[in-house]
Amino acid sequence: MRLVLEKRTERSNTIALISPLIAIGLTIVTMSILFAILGKNPILAFGAYFIDPLTDAYSLQEIAVKATPLVMIAIGLSFCYLANVWNIGAEGQFLIGAVAGSWLAVKTQGADAGYWVLPAMLLLGAAAGALYALIPALCRVRFGASEILTSLMLVYVADLFLDYLVRGPWRDPKGFNFPTTAEFDPVATVPVLIEGGRLHLGFIIMLVVVAAASVLLGRTIKGFEIRVVGAAPRAARFGGFNARQLVILTFAASGALAGLAGIIEVAGPIGHLQPGISPGYGFTAIIVAFLGRLNPIGILVAGFFLALTFIGGEQAQIAMKIPLDVTKVFQGILLFYVLASDSLITYRFRLIVPPRKVSRGTA
């Protein structure tokens, strides 16, 4: 008996829908084994991960707060990945967006500035993220440098730059030497949606981004260009689409969204600039983008699921002393299975029944 992978005549839409579920299923099996090895009861562990956070209002809100940057970044990344452009540096663009927006907040600190401050901060964050993303894009278009490496390396540049600012020039003088800026003024803060809650305006902005991306990809010629350049580069050139321009455009768009997510995170739930503002949103968003099938609605759902793993990871650490890094292991295994399951969209397994042996004749 032999198992072969054989190409389908037409891509299977059913599998395209269920492949993330297959991936999640396989991840859960693998993680159960890992939990068992760690000496934890897998059922209790998964309870802590996936069930407990869904049972109280605070955790639910917190999931939405965590999903906001993940989805926003992943939407931008999906533009790149659909166009066969590999932006791995969303984490850096996120940080630079946070830094650029914070600059205005720090400069207007206590100056009684008007309500223009927050919109200006958001614009600055998006613009800075876009500009930062243009570095690898231009290196790729101009010199043929692999954008995978350059965008990834720039993450660490952004990280250390932020670190320098909050330990040096922007450090809060009244902050007991902690590496942080002062709390932003109210006009420089993203307002919360419900009084006393954590859910903020950024969540609404994220939903708008999802809707806009959905229209862009499905209904506009630009969206078609993005998809066709990635799916069939030669046909795209024949169609008159310029792949080089698209590298720049998709990088700029995804950088802008990551930068926007960065400044919203800092001016929203955190309230000041400090190191460690991101638990790896920019990297986890890569998983969100693929788990969501590079489709805006899919990304929205996947964003919530990955946010759940962050919250669940914290709960599991508190309740069962499972190390927080297990969350990253979980996310990594998930990405692996997502990419593997995706091959079933264009291929299928077929079992070949053992043929009776050939009579070789005279040979």
Add this chain to the structure above:
Amino acid sequence: MPDPTLDKTLGDPHSSATPLLQTVGLTKRYGDFLANDAIDIEIWPNEIHALLGENGAGKSTLVKSIYGLIQPSGGEMRWQGRKIVLSGPSEARALGIAMVFQHFSLFDNLTVAENVALGLDGRESLKQVSARLQQVSSNYGLPLDPKREVWQLSVGERQRIEIVRALMQNPGFLILDEPTAVLTPQEADQLFIVLCRLKAEGRAILYISHKLEEVKRLCDTATILRGGRKVATCDPRQETAASLARMMVGSEIKEVKAAARRATTTPRLVVNDLSLEPDEPHGVRLQHISLELKGGEILGIAGVAGNGQDELFAALSGERLAQEPGTIVIEGLAAGHLSITERRKLGAAFVPEERLGHGTAPRMTLSENALLTGHAASGMVRHGFINSAATLLTVDRTTEAFDVRKAKRDPEAASLSGGNLQKFIVGREILRKPGVLVVSQPTWGVDAGAAAVIRQALLDLAAAGAAVLVTSQDLDELAEITDRIAVMFHGRLSAPLATADASRETLGLLMGGSSLGQKDFGQNDLGHKEAAHAAGA
């Protein structure tokens, strides 16, 4: 070459009472679709057996079953009367079945000997392979230098590698899939000599082709498939090309008719001394190409593949820009620096050779593929938004006008058969009523019925006043539809000849690189030149 094992397996061909290979009710089912429906075929030693049929008739499926690439769902195969079940091509090869595919599987940067060694099952050293290769190739008059790298070779030479590789397995049964599609008439004649020799040695050959005249000349038996079923087995020499075509298609093929043309005085496409460096390492440099094409006229460009036709297409379409704007003039405007989109807006349309991946995005739907070339110069896009009703309408109109057969209204391009997809691609451009149409290999790998539809559409377009440039390796096709023919060789274009005056011999010689002034530059000289070439001179 008398070979002991061959003699043993085949016996005396004239006295053998059982066919070498026989299929009995061979059936292959894909889901609900019967690709092969109970096919009986007998292949005897000393026979060249033609397998005829339109695209989608089940020829490939049948051959893949015989070569062990796929497992049939029903029926059985017998090799010399004994039932066999093949679980893979290596088992077929062990029996003595070899196959030369239409698309070569060669590595450009490896030598001939390395390529051959990769395809052999045995564990010979490269030196032994080279020696055997030289022996087989000289034995059959198929000159090949084992040390040359494949990228340096012409398409005909590349095919020779595939044939020699197959012969080195000393097969009793050789399958050839459209072998003359890439050859000049002279090269095809040489191949026929080899095939007749193989037949005389007691081997059997299954010969898949669309070229009916060729089948009549070469083959002893023909099996005709239609819609997955066997329609007839006949002696092609007793049939006419028309009667064979009728059996393949199941109905009379419409004669392609040229209407009285109305040549306008204004040239619609002009190329002035176009030269262009290749953008790929193994590409062809275009040198001093000039042509002028008036409305109402069809100009054919003949030539063996790989002589710069792809490069010329890219330059004309605007996928690559010319050095000087004035080298390409479309509708009186210097277009050498215009993008493909701007050229389309001038009324030009283009059909590339590759259907999947170039002419269409394979995994996108037909309506999306209508948008691919229609977005610039039609009502498909308004304020940046796609008008999906308009793209679907293009699909429907193309479907109706060109009889595109498909499983649903808007399927993925890759799910269509070659002929139907080509009808869609040509139809998509013609429905835009272009003033200039540049089309490359319009009926490559397309069934006879679809080919007739496409050729008629090109004639009608020219009759309506458009200028049509057709690049093709099929001389019959060019003879049928063009007014003038020019030949491409090593990146240069010959002066065009009136189609009525262009004999196959003249064109064949031009395709082989001889210039018109030296008509006595005969076939023998060519043969010598090639042999010396192949020997590394």
